[in-house]
Amino acid sequence: MPSTASLVAFALICLGMVLTPGPNMIYLVSRSICQGPMAGLISLGGVALGFLFYMLASALGITVLVMAVPYAYDALKLAGAAYLAYLAWQAIKPGGRSPFQVRDLPKDSPKRLFIMGLVTNLLNPKVAVLYLSLLPQFIDPARGSVLSQFIALGLIQIAIGLTGNGLIALMAGSIAAFLGRRPLWMVVQRWLMATVLAALAVRMATEAQR
Numbered sequence: 698m699p700s701t702a703s704l705v706a707f708a709l710i711c712l713g714m715v716l717t718p719g720p721n722m723i724y725l726v727s728r729s730i731c732q733g734p735m736a737g738l739i740s741l742g743g744v745a746l747g748f749l750f751y752m753l754a755s756a757l758g759i760t761v762l763v764m765a766v767p768y769a770y771d772a773l774k775l776a777g778a779a780y781l782a783y784l785a786w787q788a789i790k791p792g793g794r795s796p797f798q799v800r801d802l803p804k805d806s807p808k809r810l811f812i813m814g815l816v817t818n819l820l821n822p823k824v825a826v827l828y829l830s831l832l833p834q835f836i837d838p839a840r841g842s843v844l845s846q847f848i849a850l851g852l853i854q855i856a857i858g859l860t861g862n863g864l865i866a867l868m869a870g871s872i873a874a875f876l877g878r879r880p881l882w883m884v885v886q887r888w889l890m891a892t893v894l895a896a897l898a899v900r901m902a903t904e905a906q907r
Contacts, residue, residue, distance in 0.1 A: 698849060703835045711854045714827065716860035719899040724817045725862055727867035732804050737866030739807050743814025747861055750819065752851035755828035757846055778902035789887055827854070 698704075715722075721744055729737030805813070818824060826850070836846045 698836070698840060698846065700840065703837070704850075704853065707832070707835045708848055708853055708857060710831065711857040712861065714810060714823070715858055718770040719823060720821050721862060722819050722865060724814065725866045726869045728805075728810060732810075734867050734869070736805070736807075736810055737869065738863065739810040740814035740817075740831070740867055741862055742809040743816070744818045744862065745855065746811075746817025747815050747821075748851075748855045750820070751824050751828050752855065754846065756847045756851065775902060778898040782895060782898040785891040786900065789891040802891055 725737045725740055725744070728740045767895065832850050832854070834848065835850055836843055
């Protein structure tokens with residue numbers, strides 16, 4: 698098992714990533730607001746399966762193989778950057794809406810909610826990078842099986858990701874109500890989110906060009 702210090706440091710990094718706006722958060726919030734917290738939690742089940750897939754794929758070396766193909770990896774990152782840029786524009790464009798702003802969307806079946814949660818997470822390049830470049834830094838071969846350490850750290854990331862995103866999904870309605878009573882805060886939230894998403898898009902595109 699990794700040392701306690703490594704486990705705590707990795708857990709803090711995972712928490713920071715959960716609180717950073719991204720495709721998973723936006724999808725879960727939108728579903729929770731338009732269809733209720735249960736819809737958000739069902740979608741979270743799909744996100745959880747995506748995390749599990751990445752963890753097992755990375756532990757078995759599959760992700761390393763994907764990353765070894767430069768053009769495929771760059772295409773993935775550029776697609777992710779374009780998606781983040783699109784979300785940023787959607788937040789600030791004339792008539793744009795905050796992800797916490799109540800809206801009327803068609804209700805999806807539980808099966809579709811689960812599948813869309815899974816797809817959203819699988820297409821999130823940040824998750825792949827987390828498991829390939831960040832997690833291995835906390836593994837110490839001298840402390841036992843590398844595979845066991847990898848799985849242990851992966852389970853910590855999944856637990857933190859599910860807890861954080863679950864709370865966001867459950868509180869999305871309350872946050873939306875708070876912002877709805879304070880129009881200025883709604884505008885600030887939209888621009889803050891757009892700024893973060895745009896910065897992530899630029900960084901991701903720059904890394905892909907390297």
